[in-house]
Amino acid sequence: MSNDADHGSVDSTVNESPAEPETALETALRQLDRAATLADVDEDIVERLRHPARVTRVTLPLKRDDGRVDPIVGYRAQHDSVRGPFKGGIRYHPDVTEEECIGLGMWMTWKCAVLNLPFGGAKGGVVVNPKKLSLKEKERLTRRLAQELRDVVGPNRDIPAPDMGTDAQTMAWFMDAYSMQEGETTPGVVTGKPPAIGGSVGRAEAPGYSVAIITELAADYYDIDLNGMTVAVQGFGSVGANAARKLQDMGATIVSVSDVNGAVYNPDGIDTHNILSHEEKPEAVLEYDAPSIISNDELLELDVDVLIPAAIGNVITVDNVDEIKADMIVEGANGPTTSGADVALEERDIPVIPDIVANAGGVTVSYFEWLQDISRRKWTLERVETELESEMAKAWASVVDVHEDRSVTWRDAAYTVALERVAAAHNIRGLWP
Numbered sequence: 001m002s003n004d005a006d007h008g009s010v011d012s013t014v015n016e017s018p019a020e021p022e023t024a025l026e027t028a029l030r031q032l033d034r035a036a037t038l039a040d041v042d043e044d045i046v047e048r049l050r051h052p053a054r055v056t057r058v059t060l061p062l063k064r065d066d067g068r069v070d071p072i073v074g075y076r077a078q079h080d081s082v083r084g085p086f087k088g089g090i091r092y093h094p095d096v097t098e099e100e101c102i103g104l105g106m107w108m109t110w111k112c113a114v115l116n117l118p119f120g121g122a123k124g125g126v127v128v129n130p131k132k133l134s135l136k137e138k139e140r141l142t143r144r145l146a147q148e149l150r151d152v153v154g155p156n157r158d159i160p161a162p163d164m165g166t167d168a169q170t171m172a173w174f175m176d177a178y179s180m181q182e183g184e185t186t187p188g189v190v191t192g193k194p195p196a197i198g199g200s201v202g203r204a205e206a207p208g209y210s211v212a213i214i215t216e217l218a219a220d221y222y223d224i225d226l227n228g229m230t231v232a233v234q235g236f237g238s239v240g241a242n243a244a245r246k247l248q249d250m251g252a253t254i255v256s257v258s259d260v261n262g263a264v265y266n267p268d269g270i271d272t273h274n275i276l277s278h279e280e281k282p283e284a285v286l287e288y289d290a291p292s293i294i295s296n297d298e299l300l301e302l303d304v305d306v307l308i309p310a311a312i313g314n315v316i317t318v319d320n321v322d323e324i325k326a327d328m329i330v331e332g333a334n335g336p337t338t339s340g341a342d343v344a345l346e347e348r349d350i351p352v353i354p355d356i357v358a359n360a361g362g363v364t365v366s367y368f369e370w371l372q373d374i375s376r377r378k379w380t381l382e383r384v385e386t387e388l389e390s391e392m393a394k395a396w397a398s399v400v401d402v403h404e405d406r407s408v409t410w411r412d413a414a415y416t417v418a419l420e421r422v423a424a425a426h427n428i429r430g431l432w433p
């Protein structure tokens, strides 16, 4: 992902292939502008939604294990809260920029709206390589981040969650630091926590699980038989591994999965339960005994029924889109397809089921977790899974309606549903003062 975002110079021409590579913010703005031409919404509201409500920039003095102190920069971009508290993850990654956080925060607004959750959208990021932090350094950094963001987060204000480079333990430190300062245990300030301190069962598996649920619904829509349906999954972290395993359990044939080092490939299917996910053991995919090892680029170009990019953003671009042979793409990662590639896929009639629907199971179970925290009542795994399936099916049905009624792509349909819901709330609430 590029670092040199330039918010002011975004060319949001609707049908032209934009210059690449593009930033998350550029992609998000192009998608918003495109949806604005399709949805029935007030121009002034769209203009407001092109900007975040607030961005907080912090400098975190990190005391290293050797005693040095490094200033580390972090952001929390709060995009829109008209439908409820801001909601979205915090990532630790060396390429984090303010613009990336804003773009990813916008996606959270749409994701929550398309799932009809009573949340707005936000995203945070810390410019640091988590692989180069010791556990103690990561803990100190996270506690200081919680302190610096204390005025802008809170269970009714803005609720962070894990994202790239952060996990349940990170959320536990954040929740503890916030609670100590507040003088009361406040589990609802973050989601994606360990179940022992108010996390929800099923939260860690939820983004991958929702990718599998949506893949099943989309396969059904196109009359593809799930039994024997071939699937390639890029990335074997919490999204990719859980999606692959779930789809395998549903009867699909997973022919390839990958991590940063490459992909294992077997046209007859691989047993994804026998491959360690990134959380179980980082970078262990190639330890699996498969007949062939291929590159991540080759995985994307496999002739499969369904391709699931579930690693990082901007992997399907104008440079490789002509080589894509999958019949359908389901986006597990946030922003894996650039706008230019999106246009090319539309021209080739390859359906792309967008991230804001497919991986929204994460934030949906975050909502369930928040409900459990504020009501102090635990749900069973069965309840979490049943309610997740039902929320995903409702969101899918509303996207199908727009896809059919207005003859638009899946991404445009999802954006239209989200934008109309957000705009309706802005309209009814009106402007203050």
Ligand code: GLU
Pocket: 087, 088, 089, 090, 111, 159, 160, 161, 162, 163, 191, 192, 334, 359, 360, 362, 363, 364, 366
């Ligand atoms: N970071 C996740 C996402 O991109 C989850 C956000 C949340 O649960 O708030 O959807």
